[in-house]
Amino acid sequence: MYTTRWLGKLATTFAFALCALPEAYAQTAQSPTLASIVSRGTLNCGVYPNFPGFETLDRDGNYVGFDVDFCKAVAAAANVQLKVVPLTATERFPALVGKSVDMLAMVTTRTASRDFGNGLQFAPVTFYDGQGFVTRTKNKIKSAKELSGATICVLQGTTSELNLADWLRANSLKLNAVTFASEDELLRAYEANRCDAFTGGIAIIAGRRTNFRDPAEHIILPEVISKEPLAPVTAEGDEKWSKIVAWTIFATMIAEEKDVTAANVEQIAKDSPDPELRRLFGKSGSIARDMGMDPDWAMRAIKAAGNYREIFERNLGAKTPLRLERGLNAQWDKGGLIYAPPFR
Amino acid sequence: MMNLWRNPVVRASVYQAVAILAVAWLAYAGLRNALDNLAARGISTGFRFLVNEAGFVISETPPIPQQLGWVACAVGAAALLITAAYVGKRFSRLRPFAPSKRLSLVLSLAVIAVALAQVEWTRYQPTGSYLDALLTGLSNTITVALLGCVGATVIGFVMGIFQLSTNWLLRNSARVATELCRDIPLLVHVMFWYATILNFFPPVREYMSVLGLVHICNRGLYLPVITDFKIDQITTLLVTGGAVVALAAAVFGRTKLSLILALLASAVLISTASWDFPELQGFNIVGGAAIRPEFAALLFGLLAYHSAFIADIVVSGIKSVPIGQIEAAYSLGLRRLPALRLVVIPQALRVVVPPLSLQYLGLAKNTSIGVAIAFPDLVGVSRTVLYQTGQAIEVMLLVMVFYLAVSFSIALATNMFNQTVQIKGW
Numbered sequence: 001m002y003t004t005r006w007l008g009k010l011a012t013t014f015a016f017a018l019c020a021l022p023e024a025y026a027q028t029a030q031s032p033t034l035a036s037i038v039s040r041g042t043l044n045c046g047v048y049p050n051f052p053g054f055e056t057l058d059r060d061g062n063y064v065g066f067d068v069d070f071c072k073a074v075a076a077a078a079n080v081q082l083k084v085v086p087l088t089a090t091e092r093f094p095a096l097v098g099k100s101v102d103m104l105a106m107v108t109t110r111t112a113s114r115d116f117g118n119g120l121q122f123a124p125v126t127f128y129d130g131q132g133f134v135t136r137t138k139n140k141i142k143s144a145k146e147l148s149g150a151t152i153c154v155l156q157g158t159t160s161e162l163n164l165a166d167w168l169r170a171n172s173l174k175l176n177a178v179t180f181a182s183e184d185e186l187l188r189a190y191e192a193n194r195c196d197a198f199t200g201g202i203a204i205i206a207g208r209r210t211n212f213r214d215p216a217e218h219i220i221l222p223e224v225i226s227k228e229p230l231a232p233v234t235a236e237g238d239e240k241w242s243k244i245v246a247w248t249i250f251a252t253m254i255a256e257e258k259d260v261t262a263a264n265v266e267q268i269a270k271d272s273p274d275p276e277l278r279r280l281f282g283k284s285g286s287i288a289r290d291m292g293m294d295p296d297w298a299m300r301a302i303k304a305a306g307n308y309r310e311i312f313e314r315n316l317g318a319k320t321p322l323r324l325e326r327g328l329n330a331q332w333d334k335g336g337l338i339y340a341p342p343f344r
Numbered sequence: 345m346m347n348l349w350r351n352p353v354v355r356a357s358v359y360q361a362v363a364i365l366a367v368a369w370l371a372y373a374g375l376r377n378a379l380d381n382l383a384a385r386g387i388s389t390g391f392r393f394l395v396n397e398a399g400f401v402i403s404e405t406p407p408i409p410q411q412l413g414w415v416a417c418a419v420g421a422a423a424l425l426i427t428a429a430y431v432g433k434r435f436s437r438l439r440p441f442a443p444s445k446r447l448s449l450v451l452s453l454a455v456i457a458v459a460l461a462q463v464e465w466t467r468y469q470p471t472g473s474y475l476d477a478l479l480t481g482l483s484n485t486i487t488v489a490l491l492g493c494v495g496a497t498v499i500g501f502v503m504g505i506f507q508l509s510t511n512w513l514l515r516n517s518a519r520v521a522t523e524l525c526r527d528i529p530l531l532v533h534v535m536f537w538y539a540t541i542l543n544f545f546p547p548v549r550e551y552m553s554v555l556g557l558v559h560i561c562n563r564g565l566y567l568p569v570i571t572d573f574k575i576d577q578i579t580t581l582l583v584t585g586g587a588v589v590a591l592a593a594a595v596f597g598r599t600k601l602s603l604i605l606a607l608l609a610s611a612v613l614i615s616t617a618s619w620d621f622p623e624l625q626g627f628n629i630v631g632g633a634a635i636r637p638e639f640a641a642l643l644f645g646l647l648a649y650h651s652a653f654i655a656d657i658v659v660s661g662i663k664s665v666p667i668g669q670i671e672a673a674y675s676l677g678l679r680r681l682p683a684l685r686l687v688v689i690p691q692a693l694r695v696v697v698p699p700l701s702l703q704y705l706g707l708a709k710n711t712s713i714g715v716a717i718a719f720p721d722l723v724g725v726s727r728t729v730l731y732q733t734g735q736a737i738e739v740m741l742l743v744m745v746f747y748l749a750v751s752f753s754i755a756l757a758t759n760m761f762n763q764t765v766q767i768k769g770w
Binding site: 089090093094097113114116117118119139147148149150151153154156157158161162164165166168169175176177178179180181182185186188189192193194196235236237 | 382384385386387388399400401402403470471539542543547548562563625626627628630637638715716717718720724727728730731732733734735736
């Protein structure tokens with residue numbers, strides 16, 4: 001009697017343990033960052049307070065822009081609300097590593113020292129930029145090499161600051177640099193003619209030029225003195241979360257390749273015969289489960305932000321004040337560098 | 345055992361030991377925790393990065409010492425000297441200390457002089473190390489702090505004395521100016537001066553010129569500088585001869601003769617100098633020495649703000665001198681200025697110096713506001729270093745140590761000065 005009861009208990013425990021096993025397995029496999037985002041119900045995404053084209057406030061006081069759209073895509077993929085956290089250049093890495101934000105999408109250049117020394121994990125490059133110079137049209141110069149002896153304003157703590165010094169040494173030019181901690185102060189000083197030119201990522205300074213009283217008075221010189229691959233960033237130590245962010249970005253690129261847009265994604269997710277899209281939208285395979293996401297994650301992400309082309313054209317393209325060409329940021333089969341690995 | 349515990353000395357020592365252990369454990373745990381977390385997040389620690397090439401441009405590069413070992417030696421000797429002076433003072437009543445004290449003074453001064461003579465001074469280049477960059481920032485901070493303290497003291501004293509003037513216009517304009525400057529935050533002062541300089545002075549192509557020698561535009565005030573003296577034997581003879589005779593004349597009380605001779609000697613010397621004149625070349629004015637708008641704006645802001653407080657301190661100091669003292673001075677036949685200089689100010693200083701030293705400390709630390717207007721002070725440079733290296737804790741620690749050193753030196757100097765103005769024997 002006692003023995004049977006005891007055996008019964010053992011059997012029940014064993015059964016429970018068996019049932020709990022996959023559960024426990026799923027627990028260890030899930031990303032802790034994703035878990036805390038889901039339990040909190042919001043994704044905290046760090047952006048700059050104001051960076052025309054990449055992150056700015058619209059008339060209703062909401063953040064919009066190229067970077068913000070990638071935050072939106074990730075938040076939608078995780079099925080949570082997006083909370084945009086404005087950060088300065090100096091605050092951003094400590095905020096990310098200290099887990100105040102879950103990711104950064106703030107025109108951050110990927111470099112080796114940032115990869116290894118700062119505890120950062122870069123997502124795929126969303127924008128291939130290069131550093132250039134803006135100067136006044138009335139200076140009548142055609143090349144940055146004619147800037148010899150000029151004063152250049154540069155923003156503190158950016159890769160531009162180092163690239164400028166490297167480029168000067170490589171070309172044996174003598175320039176005076178004035179280093180500003182805040183972008184606003186820099187632009188004011190440039191407008192007051194404290195410096196002859198200012199330097200930064202070309203896409204970024206193209207955005208800044210739109211803020212001037214008469215943008216036509218300022219030109220972007222043709223020299224591109226650096227490679228500036230801009231990418232969102234996550235903190236090191238949660239590979240799964242980093243991969244989720246990476247593949248959300250890839251999903252927007254795959255969507256552009258396959259002409260999936262925010263408008264038609266729901267339809268296509270439902271009845272596309274394309275095997276890659278069926279895998280992407282959770283109709284076949286188990287990739288979503290291995291990611292720790294539900295099958296509709298990619299559909300939601302593209303519905304929220306659109307595909308890569310839509311994100312680009314909405315914020316930076318010909319119809320925006322920045323009027324940027326796709327250039328290096330075209331798809332790989334159109335002469336650009338945007339290339340998502342296969343979704344299989 | 346119980347008896348031992350009842351002993352108040354033993355009990356107190358045990359409490360102290362426990363408290364010290366607790367604090368030490370907290371500090372250790374905090375450090376351990378920080379190191380573990382940094383390691384877990386893949387952030388490298390330590391000060392090795394300081395010797396790496398900095399690679400960024402700094403707009404203002406005052407000379408920095410190249411051999412830090414000798415500077416440390418000089419600082420150590422100075423510290424020893426000060427300690428010796430304090431100890432000497434403390435025990436001078438117990439036994440005669442004078443001979444050894446004098447010996448230690450001479451020895452320490454000799455060590456300091458020799459050590460400083462070994463140091464070569466360089467200017468930061470982008471090829472320099474992160475340490476050089478930080479030292480350049482520190483050097484900028486010290487320059488502004490020193491000029492600020494001296495300038496604010498002079499302006500503050502003048503404004504304070506004006507506030508007590510019998511002249512209605514002088515008194516009231518001084519009061520209004522002090523009140524205005526005191527009631528505006530320092531950051532606004534600095535931003536105001538920066539915006540004023542940038543927008544008031546002409547752009548570089550339309551620079552203003554004084555006698556074709558000094559150029560002014562919104563990129564700076566450009567002055568001609570002497571780069572070298574072409575000294576031959578005749579000028580050496582003339583100059584040294586003039587200087588010796590001038591010194592002799594001064595010793596024998598012939599002030600006017602001495603002055604004229606000194607002027608003549610310096611005129612001869614200057615006539616042999618080769619000058620570097622600023623001139624417009626391409627985009628900028630090159631040559632000469634430049635005072636840049638960032639430096640000027642920060643200095644003006646600090647001067648305006650802190651001299652207003654110093655003026656108030658001076659007023660309170662002068663008012664603390666009993667009116668009877670001033671009346672007594674006048675009745676002795678002293679005129680206004682001598683009465684002020686000999687009777688009022690020495691007594692007022694006792695009240696003035698302690699709060700004045702606080703102003704100096706505040707001013708030295710407030711130089712960090714230069715960050716807002718692109719002045720490369722210690723904080724400004726450290727932000728770039730922090731950024732490029734990501735070594736937040738190490739860089740902040742260094743910055744704190746540097747500021748501590750600056751503040752401690754100011755506190756020490758003002759304390760020593762304070763002792764000389766206090767009533768003796770107290």
